[in-house]
Amino acid sequence: MKKLENKIKTSIWCEEAAAHNPFYAEKSYCHGYDFYNDLLGNYSWAELVFLHLKGELPSKESNNHFNLLLTAVMNPGPRDLQNRAAMSAAIGGCPVGGALTAGFSCAMGELQGGLAVEAVMRMLLDIKKQADQDTAFPFSYNALIDRYQNNEQIPGFGFLYAEQDTQAVRLLKLLQKRQWDGNFVRLLVKIETIIAEKCEHRIRLYGVFGASLLDLGFSPEQGHGLYMLAGGASMLGFLSERYTEKWYEYPTWFSDAVYNYERKSGNEHNKKQ
């Protein structure tokens, strides 16, 4: 049997216990910085998120870049499923934490949520790794990209409500204008030019978000979580509005005209058993 550890290892947070109380931390250090005496009051929330995940405070440039990305995905609008899930929970009087939990469950989705961000980041890392290992020149990305295209939808590409995702175009432009379009964003753009010959799919906002986070050195798991965290504030805003409403002031879709139930008869179901 493996030796079971009973202590938690972390490189993020270090506490100094008080002499009179081993549970009470007199000092708390985040990646070496005194959190409550040096960081608190001097750095923004986003800067300290960066510190928590990367182990270093961001440069001014990286901080602006990071903030741009978090801001770009902070509000998919009230029609988005993550916000609607949170609002559906809140309109019934579910506590805020429960409504956020409901919304975050949607925000992790593989369609355009955290899992989707993680997938595009993994794909870009995979393609880059294979490209780095390939000694042939000139290197062709096409074969690699074909492999992803077999999944019908390449991570990071698709449509926004059946249209080109202009939010992605705007973020790309800003990244390019400020020269924050690093290797992974450029790789994403390159993939778009290659697949453009075969399909209509275009870069999605979450794709640019993931690629640009890779340029800042974040991992796919961190990208997944950052996407969800970034959307949390707007989710809180939309669900908070619901607490000022009566339940019937929010759509219920409770009409027979809405519901298309393709009923199987009990007998038919039993026959299949």
Next chain:
Amino acid sequence: MKTKQESLKQYHDCYNTITTSLGGIVDGKIDFCGEDVIDELAGNLTQTESILLWALGRRPTDLETKLMDTFICMNIYPDMRIWSIRTGAYAAASGAPLSSCFGAAHAAANSKIFAVGASLNCKRFFEKFAEDSTNRPAEEIVEEYLGKGLFFPGFGRPLIQGPDERYTKLSELLKEWHYPLGTYTKLLFKIAPLITKHKNIHPNYAALFVTLLLDPPFCCDDNKIVVMAHYMVSLPSYLPACEIKEKSEYVPLLPLKVSDIIYTGKAKRGTAG
């Protein structure tokens, strides 16, 4: 309120110690409420009976199990327009893992107007009503509540008018089973016609569910049995999320047009910069 010393002592007492009477893996055996899961429960007890073993502190009678199974069956409510079920369906439509879809639905079920929160409100109402009617006739209390314009939890349904078919059916079954009714359920049957007469609202399933749980043998003087029972009975209703997951092409769930959002905020304006 605890003193500093009492609070610190509690931390020391609980350090590296988990105390439970529920069960665990002890001496290599899985034990639940004093019974060996593999040797004694498996093959002998159903899931419902196992949960009731925890709720009652003993193995349930056939009638008690039949009641809980009936709760579960009657609460199958797989309509995606119901808030919590819709929330789970939203998560599925976002491509979240199925376990997270169930998590989303469960989180949303902690609501005040439906599901767990409604049942807990109903529980508080009947406890208060029973207390108020200790020395006064129930009719007088109903009049008093009506006069004060108080809300009657356990009466009426948000989306459907008329009698609750689940209440009617369960009442019939209780008669058929010669189920021994306790104080709370008798109180419900006594005041239901009065409230229906004055407010034209009918008792709902939650009222009967909760009063049966308040009465012996359950006697749930805290909330845990109501919450646990509610989660048990709600699980089958979350199955629509499974159906959506089967549609791997991500068919949009209740998509909204831009015009479906009524904006009530500030007029368009520019930033100072």
